[in-house]
Amino acid sequence: MAEDRLSLVFGALADPIRRAILIRLTEGEATVAELAAPFDVSQPAISKHLRVLEHAGLVSRSRRATARLSRLEAEPLREVTTWLARYQRFWDESHERLDELLAALQARQDDDARHGHG
Amino acid sequence: MAEDRLSLVFGALADPIRRAILIRLTEGEATVAELAAPFDVSQPAISKHLRVLEHAGLVSRSRRATARLSRLEAEPLREVTTWLARYQRFWDESHERLDELLAALQARQDDDARHGHG
DNA sequence: CCGTTCCAAAACCAGATGGTTATAGAGTAG
DNA sequence: CTACTCTATAACCATCTGGTTTTGGAACGG
Structure with missing residues (x-):
């Protein structure tokens, strides 16, 4: 661990499911179940992906009733783009x-x- | 395996040593020994990093005498930037x-x- | 030809990663 | 309270990853 933010963000983006989740979140907040639906993986697997995205600062989370909503946080992507600009x-x-x-x-x-x- | 290009590129960028190698290569081609110098890791470790970068299309390689030269290939970074633009x-x-x-x-x-x- | 230099390949290891199933917990509805 | 819904956690597993040391190979210098 003790990993720098840029590595966390790039690492989070290195998985197709996580990138697809981010793309889905551009359409608005979503529950874990909604995010899991398109993929042939279990719910805990999606929960793990969401934890990775949250840890990288790409997703923030809130509650609505028993559901957990995920929201896109694009700021780290701006940092990545800045890094790439060079x-x-x-x-x-x-x-x-x-x-x-x-x-x-x-x-x-x-x-x-x-x-x-x- | 069977990984898509974007995952390979993001994965390659998820390591600080590899990012530092890319930054070094913006100054021009370099040998493995030159690339290894700044880091406290063995030569084979750097060779492995270079293989990852090459596999992602971020580096191309050639010979000069007994040395192997690495050259920056920025094209995949443009693709990444395009992906991020959304x-x-x-x-x-x-x-x-x-x-x-x-x-x-x-x-x-x-x-x-x-x-x-x- | 022979040694040297520079690097890759092999074999190995610890820890991270991505997946699973099974279980526990938080909140709502009745 | 109870039951149900949605999600997180735990425990486990196979594979990938980043590192090591050791060995092998390709190309020059003498």
């Missing part, structure tokens, strides 16, 4: 590299064409 | 909620002040 120039650069490559290939084809036909 | 409106909304809360508190304080002072 790499933006690198995928921009890889696009530039790709553009260069395509330009080079095009130039070579043009060159081949000239030598071949002329 | 939540942007939710952290925007939570800011709105916070603003509303602060406004409500302010209004109540003003109200209390009026009643309290006359």
